[in-house]
Amino acid sequence: MKKKAVYNHEQVRNELFLAFGYYITESSGHNSEYVSWFRKRPDLIEKYCTSGTGWNPGEYAYILKQYKDRVKTWKKTITDWLENPAPLNLKRGHEYAAYIINAFMGGDPYEFNGNVPNTGLITNLPDDVCVEVPVLANRRGLNPMHVGALPPQLAIMNNLSIGIEEMTVEAAITGDPEMVFQAICYDPLTSAVCSLDEIRRMVKAMLRKNQAHLPQFETIKF
Numbered sequence: 001m002k003k004k005a006v007y008n009h010e011q012v013r014n015e016l017f018l019a020f021g022y023y024i025t026e027s028s029g030h031n032s033e034y035v036s037w038f039r040k041r042p043d044l045i046e047k048y049c050t051s052g053t054g055w056n057p058g059e060y061a062y063i064l065k066q067y068k069d070r071v072k073t074w075k076k077t078i079t080d081w082l083e084n085p086a087p088l089n090l091k092r093g094h095e096y097a098a099y100i101i102n103a104f105m106g107g108d109p110y111e112f113n114g115n116v117p118n119t120g121l122i123t124n125l126p127d128d129v130c131v132e133v134p135v136l137a138n139r140r141g142l143n144p145m146h147v148g149a150l151p152p153q154l155a156i157m158n159n160l161s162i163g164i165e166e167m168t169v170e171a172a173i174t175g176d177p178e179m180v181f182q183a184i185c186y187d188p189l190t191s192a193v194c195s196l197d198e199i200r201r202m203v204k205a206m207l208r209k210n211q212a213h214l215p216q217f218e219t220i221k222f
Helices: 004-009 011-020 028-034 042-048 062-083 096-104 152-174 177-185 188-193 196-209
Strands: 110-117 130-138 141-144
Touching (some): 011 042, 011 152, 096 110, 096 141, 152 177, 177 196
Antiparallel strands (some): 110 130
């Protein structure tokens, strides 16, 4: 981290590592949206989200811009690929699927990080939420491994996100716009930037804008 080139590659991830003692897997761009410390002021956005050398330092609408650019080129890309006379490279890559299937069918066991229901695997996160833990794939299937308790500084961050997500799902199922608002009140970045009244007005405006796609919300008056 003391080497500028190392630090600058993933500024947000490295700041989180320096603060909490563990390295997080998500990219700096996404991480800057999930927490309250990097995007709440223009000077912080300039400092942490513009000059990183990783694939996504935090540029606004980075992925959306890529998708829009691809609209113009995807047909030519596919045509060039199909017409390329060079033989296809059929060497196995590093994606999990082929190794998992091979292990399940009786080949070499394979260990990977997988998303599974929390059946007591992480003891200080709620039961049945989705957690990412080491999983051993073999002919007996997928076998998640017990992790135990997360360090408290990480458990707080995870439990906040879990609570917000569970409220959001409940709101979507029941069509309760008030619960949507209450869930977003706890979103770290939103609460760092907006007042409660501003959040309420923002949620109401977004629900109105998307009302045709959200039939479960019979009313957006809250």
